[in-house]
Amino acid sequence: MDTVISIRSVSKTYESSRGPVTSLSQVDLDVAQGEFVTLVGPSGCGKSTLLNLVAGLLRPTTGEVLVNGEPVEGPGPDRGVIFQQYALFPWLTALQNVEFGLRLQGLKKKERRERAQRYLELVGLGAFGSSLPKELSGGMKQRCAIARAYAVHPSLLLMDEPFGALDALTRVQMQDDLLATWQQERRTVLFITHDVDEAVYLAGRVIVMSPGPGRISDVIDVPLAYPRTEEMRLSPEFAEIRGRVWRGVHHPPAVATPVSEGALK
Numbered sequence: 225m226d227t228v229i230s231i232r233s234v235s236k237t238y239e240s241s242r243g244p245v246t247s248l249s250q251v252d253l254d255v256a257q258g259e260f261v262t263l264v265g266p267s268g269c270g271k272s273t274l275l276n277l278v279a280g281l282l283r284p285t286t287g288e289v290l291v292n293g294e295p296v297e298g299p300g301p302d303r304g305v306i307f308q309q310y311a312l313f314p315w316l317t318a319l320q321n322v323e324f325g326l327r328l329q330g331l332k333k334k335e336r337r338e339r340a341q342r343y344l345e346l347v348g349l350g351a352f353g354s355s356l357p358k359e360l361s362g363g364m365k366q367r368c369a370i371a372r373a374y375a376v377h378p379s380l381l382l383m384d385e386p387f388g389a390l391d392a393l394t395r396v397q398m399q400d401d402l403l404a405t406w407q408q409e410r411r412t413v414l415f416i417t418h419d420v421d422e423a424v425y426l427a428g429r430v431i432v433m434s435p436g437p438g439r440i441s442d443v444i445d446v447p448l449a450y451p452r453t454e455e456m457r458l459s460p461e462f463a464e465i466r467g468r469v470w471r472g473v474h475h476p477p478a479v480a481t482p483v484s485e486g487a488l489k
């Protein structure tokens with residue numbers, strides 16, 4: 225099993241106007257090649273901080289973050305990041321938005337165009353290549369952002385509440401579409417959500433985080449096969465896992481003892 229992400233005894237303290245704020249304390253986590261891992265937990269427990277450390281947008285105060293065995297020293301094309309806000313260039317068409325990252329990689333125009341079109345098709349936007357972002361719905365914009373991230377062939381996708389701004393029905397559809405894309409091209413995914421249902425439905429493993437200071441308080445395997453279906457979502461097995469995640473999020477352990485991932489397996 226190849227490990228893509230290794231987080232080793234990571235703590236992060238921000239210097240703020242209120243003094244130092246410890247956002248993460250002694251976090252350990254390994255994520256294997258091709259895994260779909262969700263991070264869930266109450267607001268302020270350090271989910272985005274953890275993701276931004278892996279993205280290379282932040283540096284840990286202590287400990288280390290490795291991606292494919294190399295210490296993370298900044299952002300890189302091996303890590304695609306998708307945020308809640310679609311972050312598409314409004315003056316570029318959907319196709320040009322997807323092509324943008326490929327241009328940075330130095331691909332020739334014809335190859336760029338073909339690859340961008342292929343990924344738009346993969347996310348169901350094949351007919352919308354010439355549309356501007358303002359002409360697309362929220363779900364379509366986010367599909368376009370996913371196509372753009374996938375097209376550069378990152379080894380890792382980091383998603384920070386990508387469906388947080390979508391209505392409930394679109395969100396469920398996007399979950400299925402994302403899983404379909406992931407099953408076709410099995411990139412490793414680290415996905416933040418506030419939604420317990422979403423966390424369980426998508427993941428092979430749910431990481432529950434707790435605040436004060438931010439830490440991993442539970443690691444829950446989801447032993448449901450892919451593709452995931454509505455039947456699974458409504459099954460007693462799903463409800464049981466969901467219950468455990470729910471309790472972890474809403475009733476975190478009172479003592480701020482960091483839980484090492486290995487101890488929970």
Ligand SMILES: Nc1ncnc2c1ncn2[C@@H]1O[C@H](COP(=O)(O)OP(=O)(O)OP(=O)(O)O)[C@@H](O)[C@H]1O
Binds near residue numbers: 273274
């Ligand atoms: N730049 C910063 N300066 C000071 N404190 C920060 C900064 N960024 C985050 N924090 C603090 O670190 C803690 C964790 O924040 P983080 O955004 O990682 O949590 P989160 O779990 O992603 O929250 P949410 O679910 O609300 O997005 C919070 O207490 C927050 O106030």
